Amino acid sequence: MKIYFALISAAALSLSACGGQQETAAPAAVSEAPVAAASEAPTENTPAEQAAPASAGNAAAPAEAGECETVVNSDDQMKFDKQELEIKKSCKEFKIVLKHTGKMPAAAMGHNLVISKSEDASGVVGDGAGATAANDFVKPGDTRVIAHSKLIGGGEETTFTVDPSKFAEGSQYEFYCTFPGHYGLMHGTVKLI
Ligand SMILES: [Cu+2]
Known part of the structure; x- marks a missing residue:
């Protein structure tokens, strides 16, 4: 053992x-x-x-090429610095830089820049409010929207591009902010040049 x-x-x-x-x-x-x-x-x-x-x-x-690009400023006073946005039709794509020169956060004074036919603006704004900030106040897949930026707050900027071929001859186009309550002070005419 x-x-x-x-x-x-x-x-x-x-x-x-x-x-x-x-x-x-x-x-x-x-x-x-x-x-x-x-x-x-x-x-x-x-x-x-x-x-x-x-x-x-x-x-x-x-x-x-500088002609295919523009800058739009927005601020804490709920204003764009342009009443008219010129987009050159000969550009393959047109770049828009949206800047927010204010200090308030996106939740309180957020801005975006949305482009559509003038006749579609009220519908886009109405549906955008329901889409919430998570969707930049733009209804996902909204075919009335030609182009739109992200929602930004004070001190931020964002760039997006527009396809100039999407604008039809003889139609009126607008740019505006779809943050709830902002359209009244934040809209202008898109001029194709
Ligand atoms: Cu706004």
Whole structure:
């Protein structure tokens, strides 16, 4: 019996010794892995980082024509600084930068810029109020909307683009803010030039 116990305890010792070796071996293997991954990662990223600015530069060059871009300011007094927004029809896409020069947050004095036919404005504004701030006060998928910006608060700005081919000859277009209660002071005419 003594021999039997001795064998068992010897087996147990060798098992625990074995487990101990594995435990000490495992962290060594793990600590090697991140080093290998980290040393590989930069060599993979470097070519991608070099390629990105080159392609961005090429794409930005033709779109940088100043005639296809305008800035509209809005403020804490619930006003746009333009009563008329000129959009050049010959532009492939027309960029509009909306700035909020005030200090009030979007929840209290948020502004957006929405463009539609004049006859559709009241419907877009009405449905926009129900769409809530989470949807920038524009009903999702509203086909009456030619283009619209995000809702912004004081100190923020946002840029969006308009496709000039979406404006039909002979129709009247407006731009306005759909934040509830703002349309009365915040609307103007879109003039296609
Ligand atoms: Cu507004």
